[in-house]
Amino acid sequence: MGVCCSQPARSGSYDFKSNYAAPIVENVLFFPDGKMPCRSIMGGNNVVCKRDVCVFTITCNEIADEISAAHKRGVRVRIITDDAQRAAQGSDVDRLKAEGIAVRDDGVISGYMHHKFAILDKTILLNGSFNWTRHAVLGNYENIVVSNSTMLCSTFQGQFEELWLKFDKA
């Protein structure tokens, strides 16, 4: 999997294909959206080989299924989530962990691990208001900004690694 990480990430699910070489390419998804545009972004896309997910809550079975399928295809998935949300009814996080996906949480009763971002192959950032829940897709007003900004990707990758280490100790 190391080789494909050095290749530029592409995606069929948002408009990066032709513009990927541009300095910064952004796209915005707004919700509610019955077409569930989030599914393929969250889990699919077989050119991605590394996927770092840092989200408050994952309860959308369709999104969880996509993450699971990506993991089974060999995508390296890591998930950081909130401890209380992880334990809540309907959470898909421990099911994903049982399948072998690396999971850590903030382990703190007060305070939320409230981020909702993901980084694909260190080169694409997804970030916004959107929790990975069915309700967010179909019922809420939400946004996800997709960006290939080098600054944003490296800054959020740094935040991910910092929290990953921190939550290991908890």
Place this chain on the structure above:
Amino acid sequence: MGVCCSQPARSGSYDFKSNYAAPIVENVLFFPDGKMPCRSIMGGNNVVCKRDVCVFTITCNEIADEISAAHKRGVRVRIITDDAQRAAQGSDVDRLKAEGIAVRDDGVISGYMHHKFAILDKTILLNGSFNWTRHAVLGNYENIVVSNSTMLCSTFQGQFEELWLKFDKA
């Protein structure tokens, strides 16, 4: 106030001053942060004359005070928020409305107006996981991305105007 809207926005509170002419300038705030870097961004900055706020919940008194002060200085503030959060204990939204700030909510029992973005003078977007609560500042893991991207600003301005009209009818 119309004149200053045609001038480029500047800010002392994040690193836009020297780089504002660059194609896209971004900055990221991570939380928790006891220095409360959000305060001046949310309300202060007297070169801004228009401020459109679209956030799930506002309960942080310090942030609300900054918004109030901006309004009193003549900044045109509009707020879109979630109906249930607005009615919840500790919400500052109706206090801001009583002071003359234009407020609308989604007016829907099911479904959240879950966005957390703001647009300053149509030229700077704040967006991320961050609700405008004290807890988000001091207790949560959160992010705010600040960007002058023309695409992002116009896309989110469009979303704001769409929801503003929609929620008027509700």
